Every structure is written in structure tokens, then in C-alpha cells.
Amino acid sequence: MIDLNLLRALDALLETGSVTQAAERLGLSVSAMSRNLSRLRTATGDPLFVRAGMSMVPTPHAVALGDRVSGLLAEVSAVLAPLSGKVDPAALNRAFSLRANEGFFHRFAAALIVKMQEAAPQARLLMASKPAKDATLLREGAVDLEIGVLGAFAPEIRTRALFQDRFIAAVRPGHTLLSGPVTPERFANCLHVVASRRGLWAGPVDQALAELGLSRRIVAVVAGFPDAMDVARRSDLVAQIPASVLSDDLIEVPLPVRVPGITISAMWHPRLDADPQQRWFREMVFSTVRSKEAGRS
Template sequence: MRSVQRYDLNLVIALVALLETRSVTQSAERLHLSVPATSRMLGRLRGAFGDQLLVRAGSRLVTTPRGAALLQPARDALAAVTALPGIGAPQDLSTLRHRFVVCLPDPMAVMLAAPLISALASVMPEASLALVASDHDPAGSLRDGRLDIVIGADLPVLPELRHALLSEQALVGVVRVGHPLGRGRPSASRFAQTGRVSVQVPAGRVDAIDEAFERLGLRSRALLSVPGAYAAMAAAAGSDMLACVPERIARAVAASLRLQVLRLPFPVSAERLSMAWHPRTEVAPGHVWLRSRLLALIDQRPTAGRGGTP
């Protein structure tokens, strides 16, 4: 901008919305403005930057090279400005009223729900917690404030978000108690020959178990694929199939599902569990507490229990 003093924060907010959505209509909805008002803001931004920023390509708008180059700096500037009120300002967490929304896999919700809400109630009795299993656009939901935190395996690292590695967990096998695979020390070949229930992986990623068998020159038999680890374990508990899931999740529910936990007799890549959040919540006291509590809970090491093979 030629003269920063001439423009207010609303223009920066509008700039980010317009460059992210590439749509005046969608930006108007996000900004809670009319379409004509949003169009006028786009006109002011074009004049301020001396560039069209968005141009029509057929039935849609696309960013100009200048517009594309401005998006991330504009996001960073907006995050820095919106964080200013919380920097150095004391906040009594006991009076904080906020509904924290965390997106995480179902098995993690099973393990974390009780200890997390107990800790939250003792520190922030006026706050509440919602755990959701999936979101079609987690980055967009973090950006728009619909989500506070996303936890998942091998989350993509995006420059507009903050990330932290929570844990690296070995994969283990689980079978129903009394399954032939649970006797003795079965070989990798026997594991490969056992009908398997696999956990679906995002597009573009390779199943770690399939990859491990391929390195050994073995062909595995995936008879069923399911959305998550808990569903895979439930399927294994009621059948002769093998499921391969993160160790901590397996040991947390093995006894209740009457499953036996097995060490895999072949090398396989560990699952990297990470957490992502938007920079605007970087220094917010309630969010800082929640992230640290999640890290502490997830960092607890799994312990062998009934139905498990150490």
C-alpha cells in the first residue's frame, strides 16, 4: 500500500477473504456484508495496490501474480494484529467462556474425552468442549474459527498454520483373543497371509503396512477397509481378521474389545501424530492451556495391559 494510514483493518480482512475464496459472493458471506459492499472493497484494494488482484477467467475469478504473492503476508499481518489484544493482558481462565472445538480421530476421542473434560472443568469451569471426528476442510475451518485445533496422523504442513508433533507411535497388530496368530511367534509371512482389515488413508498416501509387506516381497490380504482405527479393531474383535493400528490406541481398548496385541515381526514406519492451530490463537491463554494439556495427555506412554503381548 502506498500509504498505510489511509486504510483500516477491515480492508486487510477483506483482502484475505477475497484472495482465499476468489469469490466476491463467498467473501461477502464470510464478512457479513452485501455483495455490492464487498465489490466496493475490492475496488479500493485494487486502487491501493495498483493491481487487479483478482481477474475473471471464464466463469470464475483467479488471482493475479501480485494477488497470489500478497495472500500469505496478508494472513500473517492479520494474525499478528488480531493477537495484539491478548499479548501481555492478564486473563482469568476460571471466568473464560469459550466452546473449544477439537477435530481428532475417533479412537483419540475415546481416550482423551474423560481426562480432558475433567481437567478443563477444574481450570475453566465456564468453558465447554466439543470433539468432532472429521472435517472436510480442516485448514479452512481453523482459518474461519469453526475449529480451534486439529489432531491427526501425518497432517500436511501448511505455512498459514502452526504445527506441533505430538508423538510417533509404533504400529501393532490386534486379533481376537484365541486367534491362531496369537500363539507362538508368527512370521511376517503368516501375518501377510492372514486376512486383514485396513484403515483407510488419505489420497496420495500409501498404507504403511502394505508398504512394509511390499519391501519384504510379500502380498497381504486386505479383506476390508474402514475409516478409522477403532472400527478396524471392532472388526478384528468379531472376526478372524488382523488389524494394524497405533500401539497406544490398541492397548487402551484391547481389554474392552477382548483383543490380543501383537508386536509386528517386520519393520514398519511409525505413525506421526501432530496438532495444528491458527496463528491468531497462538498466545490466547485458554488455547495455550488446551494445547499444552493435549500434549501432556497424548505424550503419556502406553502400558501393557490385559489381553496384550508386551
């Protein structure tokens, strides 16, 4: 008889490349994970992982299996999950995965973790960064839920709008920009820091300034909004961030030019649509966002 737990073990080993880290991910002891690796080697007739210095590397056969394992696990979970009935959060012992950018986690992660732990003490949450817009992880079942701006996304993906956001400028207390009206000219004459996962130096704000014959001096591009705010609180640079992620120690400055707002949405694969546990998890995220947004308004 095939033990489906071996598929989970193989998936964790392929993802981490480490017996120790795979054991931690699945909540097993290192010795139990080592036994799983031995059973996998016996079942497949392949060593699967071999030593390369201080680390382990997968064999070609393991790499080939890796393209199929995560999809198989997602399909098995979908087949065995009940289609109806209530979820008992107290008995829920599993991990959920959420993919979003640093700004979303900065605002909502702590509240979501507390809310989930109060309702389901044995549930776990894996929060993954979002370097780019890509539906691959949702399609492969590697991510349960993704948060972000829709853009050109896969047509089959389920979506739900969470909240409207807008871009603002953020400065430290005492910044010279606060000493008078924030005109486009005064704004453009400041030094600026922007966040861009793709390393872009210009965006809608710069286009709007250009229409007025102005340009701002961007002296730094950072990876995420928390980094931009950290620069702003330690310097005279002006940070461009969404209003939803503004920290209490910075001061909001409305942009002196008109730029489009953004809609932040949740996205998930249709294979998870009817899963009661996934529905419970999504509602945890939705209600956390609603509570935080209500407190901000």
C-alpha cells in the first residue's frame, strides 16, 4: 500500500533541500524524516538526494518527480476534502500559505496570526514574499491564497476585492515639506525614495509631474514599502507608499498630483473554492482585513 505521507515528505525535501528543514516544515523529528527518505529511496530505487559538500542536492530523478509531486498533493487534498460540513477550528492541524508583498504583511500579518491562533491553536501560517505577479504557484497548489493588485492575471483564478488603496507621500516629523503648502514644485524639489520589486525608477507620480513640466529626484529605489518608510524616518527623503501601510511614526503628505488608486484583491485557484478548510482560512484573512480597514476609516 502506498503511504501518501511519503509524497508530503518528498515535497518538503525538494522544497528545502534539507532533512532538518523538511522535518521542521512537517512537524516531524529529524530521525523520522530520515526514515522517510530511506523509504523513498527504497520505493523509487533512486538515492534522490546526495551530499554536495555541506548540503544535499537532488538527483535528476528527484528533480523530475518534483515537477509532479506538488500537483499530486493538491489533487489528493481536493479529492479527500469534504465538500460540505462545518470546520472545527480547534481540531484544525495543518498549515495554510499566503503570498503577498511586504506592505500587506507589515499591516495585517500580526493581526491575522493572532486571530488564527485564537480560533485554531494548531493551525500554522506560511507567509511567502511576492517578487512578481505570477499565477504559477496558485495553479500548482504551492500557495493557498494570494493578495495583490490583479493586473493581467490568469483567467481561471477566483478573486475578491478587499479594499481600495491610494498612494501618498510619507515624511518624518519636522520635515521641511511640512512647513507650508505641498505644491507640485515643493514636492518635486525634495529628495525621494520609492519601492519597486522590479527596480523601476519612474511611475505614475513621475508621469503626472512631467505633465506639469516637473521632475523629482529619486535617489534610492528599495525592494518594499517597509524599507522605504525606514529610509524616510531616518533621513530627509520622501517615501512614496500606499496609505494602508503608513506607520504611526511617519506623517502622511497627500500627493500634489492626481494618480490612480489601486484595488487590493484576494486570489485563489478554483480547485480550492469548495474546500471547507480553505473557505475558513479565506474568511480569516477577509475578516482581518475588514477589521483593520474599519479601524483606519
